[in-house]
Amino acid sequence: MIKIKxxxxxxxxxxxxxxxxLEFNAGYVxxxxxPNGSGKTTLLKCILGLVKPDAGDIYVNEFHVNGNSEYxxxxxxxxxxxxxxxxxxxxxxxxxxxxxxxxxxTYDEDLIKLLKVEEMNDKQIGSLSGGMKQRxxxxxxxxxxxxxxxxxxxxxxxxxVSSEIVKNKIIAEKEKGKLVIITSHxxxxxxxxxxxxxxxxxxxxxxxxxKEELYKLSGKDNLNKAIASLIEENLGSEKL
Amino acid sequence: MTTLKILKYVLYDVLRSKMIIVYxxxxxxxxxxxxxxxxxxxxxxISLLNIVLLVVPLVSIIFGTIHFYNSKEFMEMxxxxxxxxxxxxxxxxxxxxxALSLGFTIGIGIPLLMYGGAAGSFFLILSGVFLxxxxxxxxxxxxxxxxxxxxxxxxxxxxxxxxxxxFDAIVLVLYFIFSSYPLEKATIIVAxxxxxxxxxILILLKLDVSALMGYTGxxxxxxxxxxxxxxxxxxxxxxWAVMPTLLALRVFNRKNF
Numbered sequence: 001m002i003k004i005k006x007x008x009x010x011x012x013x014x015x016x017x018x019x020x021x022l023e024f025n026a027g028y029v030x031x032x033x034x035p036n037g038s039g040k041t042t043l044l045k046c047i048l049g050l051v052k053p054d055a056g057d058i059y060v061n062e063f064h065v066n067g068n069s070e071y072x073x074x075x076x077x078x079x080x081x082x083x084x085x086x087x088x089x090x091x092x093x094x095x096x097x098x099x100x101x102x103x104x105x106t107y108d109e110d111l112i113k114l115l116k117v118e119e120m121n122d123k124q125i126g127s128l129s130g131g132m133k134q135r136x137x138x139x140x141x142x143x144x145x146x147x148x149x150x151x152x153x154x155x156x157x158x159x160x161v162s163s164e165i166v167k168n169k170i171i172a173e174k175e176k177g178k179l180v181i182i183t184s185h186x187x188x189x190x191x192x193x194x195x196x197x198x199x200x201x202x203x204x205x206x207x208x209x210x211k212e213e214l215y216k217l218s219g220k221d222n223l224n225k226a227i228a229s230l231i232e233e234n235l236g237s238e239k240l
Numbered sequence: 241m242t243t244l245k246i247l248k249y250v251l252y253d254v255l256r257s258k259m260i261i262v263y264x265x266x267x268x269x270x271x272x273x274x275x276x277x278x279x280x281x282x283x284x285x286i287s288l289l290n291i292v293l294l295v296v297p298l299v300s301i302i303f304g305t306i307h308f309y310n311s312k313e314f315m316e317m318x319x320x321x322x323x324x325x326x327x328x329x330x331x332x333x334x335x336x337x338x339a340l341s342l343g344f345t346i347g348i349g350i351p352l353l354m355y356g357g358a359a360g361s362f363f364l365i366l367s368g369v370f371l372x373x374x375x376x377x378x379x380x381x382x383x384x385x386x387x388x389x390x391x392x393x394x395x396x397x398x399x400x401x402x403x404x405x406x407f408d409a410i411v412l413v414l415y416f417i418f419s420s421y422p423l424e425k426a427t428i429i430v431a432x433x434x435x436x437x438x439x440x441i442l443i444l445l446k447l448d449v450s451a452l453m454g455y456t457g458x459x460x461x462x463x464x465x466x467x468x469x470x471x472x473x474x475x476x477x478x479x480w481a482v483m484p485t486l487l488a489l490r491v492f493n494r495k496n497f
Binding site: 011045048049050051052069070071072073075077079081082083084085086087088092096097099100101124150 | 242245246248249250252253254256257310311313314316317318319320321322323324325494496497
């Protein structure tokens with residue numbers, strides 16, 4: 001579904017991605033983790049075409065990502081921060097997205113109903129709280145039923161009830177055979193949602209394993225301890 | 241088509257922004273005040289000219305830069321959709337320029353119309369609209385060239401200060417140094433290097449007040465006559481609106497968000 005080959009990206013002297021190669025298939029939730037500045041957002045932005053890589057290739061559904069925009073009709077994206085113009089009403093934002101992406105497909109309005117987005121219809125984006133904006137953002141990301149869904153910190157700022165609704169939606173989409181890629185700092189969330197965890201550090205893939213593999217490799221029984229133990233082990237061996 | 245669809249929502253957003261409303265009201269009050277107290281609409285046009293030449297570029301370039309940085313996340317969201325980059329750029333640029341031009345035209349135009357208008361009123365508004373498009377374009381150029389918001393605003397302020405203040409000082413110094421040479425042709429060429437000068441010439445040629453035109457305008461009128469001077473000014477104003485926009489679009493197309 002998504003193939004990334006030898007991706008490199010440098011911002012001035014800072015190497016954000018150092019020869020990253022990955023492959024993502026349909027029907028999985030993939031979590032990309034790592035500290036700030038590890039390259040995870042740059043990787044997502046390369047897939048979305050927001051950042052142009054210095055070297056390497058990305059294929060989305062066999063389509064070579066090379067400055068074209070057509071391939072993005074397969075993708076639903078939720079950014080980390082609310083991104084809609086402050087003076088637009090919620091209903092205008094929804095019709096804007098429908099207008100821009102074309103009114104030819106059927107919409108997945110599950111989250112609009114479950115997250116009670118319609119109740120905010122006449123409010124301007126600027127008057128909403130951070131959590132309310134995120135509810136609008138998540139509803140918009142799933143609206144088009146794209147077969148690839150990319151969510152940057154999907155539950156950050158959401159209240160527990162909305163967060164649970166979004167998590168259930170992610171699992172439901174995976175079960176429909178879609179590919180969901182999330183970035184998150186919340187280990188418990190990653191543990192409950194993802195099938196595969198990619199940990200990035202300084203622009204490289206530090207490890208790329210399923211949860212079960214991580215438990216086995218580290219000898220720990222929860223993800224937080226497993227990740228900490230693997231990082232310590234690797235740092236220790238690097239020092240030696 | 242896609243550009244027009246995005247443009248509609250950019251206009252909805254910008255026209256509701258407090259800054260545009262305040263800008264329109266402020267221009268309205270200033271224009272109304274000047275015309276009402278002076279009673280002579282023709283003289284008011286000249287007073288308004290000085291305000292237009294100073295305020296319109298400043299508001300356009302600063303509001304344009306702030307708008308660009310504030311819309312960064314929105315543009316990222318649009319860029320993640322099946323839309324070409326150039327559609328997003330044109331929609332943002334046209335939306336902002338049109339909204340600012342509308343605010344300006346209402347703010348200045350209504351008081352002028354209320355008092356019956358005057359020679360030069362139309363050209364005053366035309367120059368203001370040109371300056372709005374030009375300085376919004378320069379704002380976008382400064383913004384795409386700088387990832388950091390404060391650097392972008394800083395560069396915009398420098399551009400405005402250069403065009404509105406420093407340029408005239410440099411020209412005066414040059415004329416003083418080379419005063420023993422014939423400078424007519426040089427004056428005309430130098431005027432084309434600054435859109436604020438071109439806008440001033442465009443209005444003053446129409447008003448036929450050569451005493452107020454300064455050296456550049458007087459030479460231009462003498463050299464070309466009003467009609468050709470106007471075509472010359474408008475042609476270069478058009479170039480000033482198009483060139484930075486195309487340059488900004490080129491950078492925008494290659495930019496990393």
